[in-house]
Amino acid sequence: MRHVLVLVDRNAADRSVCRSTCALLTLARRLGSPMAVLCGPPDTAGVALLGRFGADTVATISRGELDDHPAAARIEVLSHLVRRTAPAAVLVSSHRLGQEVAARLTARLGSGLISDVVDVRMGAEGPVGVQSALLGAWRVESGVTRGVPVFTVRTDAVEPAPAPVEPVVERVEISFPPEVRAVRRIARRPAGDEPRPDLATAAVVVAGGRGLGSRQSFGLVEALAEALRGTAGGSHTATELGWCPRRDQIDQVGTIVHPRLYLALGISGSVRHRAAMQHAETIVAIDRNPAAPIFDLADLGVVGDVHRVVPELLAEISRRKATR
Known part of the structure; x- marks a missing residue:
């Protein structure tokens, strides 16, 4: 069974794994064997949560570039893993960083992107993404005709379902090229006095x-x-x-x-x-x-x-x- 790469979302405050990742893993299990891509130092609780929702493999990488150059570094990591594992698909949350990573990744791979999906399934010719269109009056099913399909997922439209496994933790070794450092994050601060729930995932x-x-x-x-x-x-x-x-x-x-x-x-x-x-x-x-x-x-x-x-x-x- 081929891997399905899932880019893990982590909370900025405590580095815990977000609910959105559990939703991505739930969908990934329909397409193959989920490989969670965990950027930053792994922690026991995070790995356990990923395993609870079906991540057979947790690929970890801890490098300073992931914080200083969040989009470019993640694109490099995913590109490396796509070349190494030839996955069935790549799943990313449909938020601002996820949309940027997905778009630039597909340009790098020469493959296709289906954005804002609310569901996925395995079709006769490969993975299929389901989108909600025209105020929900239509559900549109699309597939990628070339390369590894990349999906950005509206994770709040997906109900996470546990499927516990004991994940294998693999450390990813990668050298980042100089162009990854072309854009650097210089500061991060909450918009208000107190951290607030992210708009895309707020209850x-x-x-x-x-x-x-x-x-x-x-x-x-x-x-x-x-x-x-x-x-x-x-x-x-x-x-x-x-x-x-x-x-x-x-x-x-x-x-x-x-x-x-x-x-x-x-x-x-x-x-x-x-x-x-x-x-x-x-x-x-x-x-x-x-x-x-x-x-x-x-x-x-x-x-x-x-x-x-x-x-x-x-x-x-x-x-x-x-x-x-």
Whole structure:
């Protein structure tokens, strides 16, 4: 059985293995024998977690280039392993770093990339990626016709399923060429005073749009996200107006989210926005316009002024926390 390379995601704060990797391993088992590519020093708990979700092999590499040159170094490692193992496929999480690594890797290999898949399966002619299109009305199946297929996966659309094995740990020896050092990370810091859940993987997302009216009012989004221990985001319009950072834009060209709870404040619901949040388990929308398209997706809709509704909601959350 051929290997399937899985690039491991690790939390920046404590270097633990992310849930997204467990989802990738769940899919990788359908295509072959999962090989988890662990960048950075291995730890017992991390290796054990990878084994719990079916990683037959854990390939580890610990080099300073992985922190200073995160994208270029990972591309070099994956390219080396592809040449060495001839895998059936490569699976990467569909976040900013993952998308960059996947795109540059396929250019390096001369192979094909299928992005933002929600499922994979083994077809008659090789691995097939399944994408959700047109607000979920269609599921598109695609295969790569040349080279090793590379998939970026919307991991929050995948339910991790354990399949415990005892992994073999292999140390990867590689020399990085000078071009890997062409771009270097010089600093990393959280956007706010406290670390927050990553937008792409957060269980609770609160998003704001044009209906908030101003950057000052966008503070309601941030306050509600903090009260619910979630992450704040914004529509394309809110981003263009400078109310929220570009990295927090929720739409087809920004971040695609799949939280357990999604709250839309003052968002009418353009096609591009709905395509990026439609798979949330529960959607709550607050907007003045009863005909806003966002209400077509909402499990709970409130027609009203966010400047009145949200403060009352924050007060109710505060009261309930106080009575616990």
